[in-house]
Amino acid sequence: MLLRQIAHSRAGDKGDISNISVIAYDRRDYALLLAALTPERVRQHFAGIVHGEVTRHELPQLGALNFVMQRALGGGVTRSLALDAHGKSLSGLMLALEIAP
Numbered sequence: 001m002l003l004r005q006i007a008h009s010r011a012g013d014k015g016d017i018s019n020i021s022v023i024a025y026d027r028r029d030y031a032l033l034l035a036a037l038t039p040e041r042v043r044q045h046f047a048g049i050v051h052g053e054v055t056r057h058e059l060p061q062l063g064a065l066n067f068v069m070q071r072a073l074g075g076g077v078t079r080s081l082a083l084d085a086h087g088k089s090l091s092g093l094m095l096a097l098e099i100a101p
Helices: 027-036 039-045 090-095
Strands: 007-014 017-024 054-059 064-069
Touching: 007 090, 017 027, 017 090, 027 064, 039 054, 039 064, 039 090
Parallel strands: none
Antiparallel strands: 007 017, 017 064, 054 064
8 A cells, every 4th residue: 555545744854854754644553654664664765865864753642753864855955956956745755655554
């Protein structure tokens, strides 16, 4: 199943760092998010885009995970030639991740 079936996402940026939150629609799916979305799996999913470390922060009270991805925006908004220099579309790419139910 695709991640978007059980969660929604928001993305933000600061310099060359992308910050993506993944929030379960139903808190009962939070354990599935924890198991499926390891920092390694997320980094692999963003191969070619994220060139630095991926850190996961857990927010169980919200049923959410927050990923901080270093070197993810081609140098940042003022340096990147990307069409989406802020990386807002990366939340959509995150939700396209295939996970096991």
